[in-house]
Amino acid sequence: MRPLQQLIEAKRSMVSVGPEDTVFTALTLLAQFDIGALPVLEGNRLVGIFSERDYARKIVLKGKASKETPVREIMSEKVTCVTLKETVEECMALMTDKHIRHLPVLGADNQMLGILSIGDLVKETISHQKFTIDQLVHYIQN
Template sequence: MSTVADILKAKGSNSIYSVAASDTMLLALQRMAEKGVGALLVLDDAHIAGIITERDYARKIALQGRSSAATTVGEVMTRKVHCVSPEQSSEECMSLMTSLRIRHLPVLNAHRQLLGMISIGDIVKEIISAQQFTIQQLEHYISGAPPVHV
């Protein structure tokens, strides 16, 4: 069973993309597009103040006819942010994301330091990879070939 730490390691760079609550939504959208992500953490110093997502933009800016250039991130960000630890399993994260209907989870260590962020896509990729490995092992077992070790 893979852990959040495994997922972060597989992602390679643990770059944390963020904005400040005082930044405009236009800047946040530009940063999301530039980084190819659907969410940014809103940081106050090194502490999580919230999260801003494409969904927040669609529901709180676009549908309400607000201006991205005139609206700050702090006005529309989601303030209650659910976080996970590196020790949690991918299955636990999938369950949490599904029950809360969220797509992103910041990762904090035991000292509450931000280590990175995982997305539903990261979780799905990890689960598919684990299933493919299991299938390969079963195929080798059935055919009598030696097992593949990772």
């Protein structure tokens, strides 16, 4: 399978919000880019993650207003992250173990490089398995 660096590079540029942005702004970005979570950055430093789940549980169910509430009030601050050293398999195992669907990837000096979703990792795994199957079929037929 491809290294995480290649998966991050293959994705479009990273979209993020700041902790003082409104939840409404974050929701607009989620809809615009058809994604389920946004890293929350102060400069280039990851300070949290905002997801659709955060919105549902911390805004809708508590009757707060998304246009008035800053992201910092509802973001998840304890974020599980990986570096470029991890493999796709290790990332999938971590996501399964921690029950998370989005995994920020950090580089040198904890610089935010991108975010991988469980969907990204499943697509990569399926692509790798298809390649292996195609190679085996070719070997058997020749």
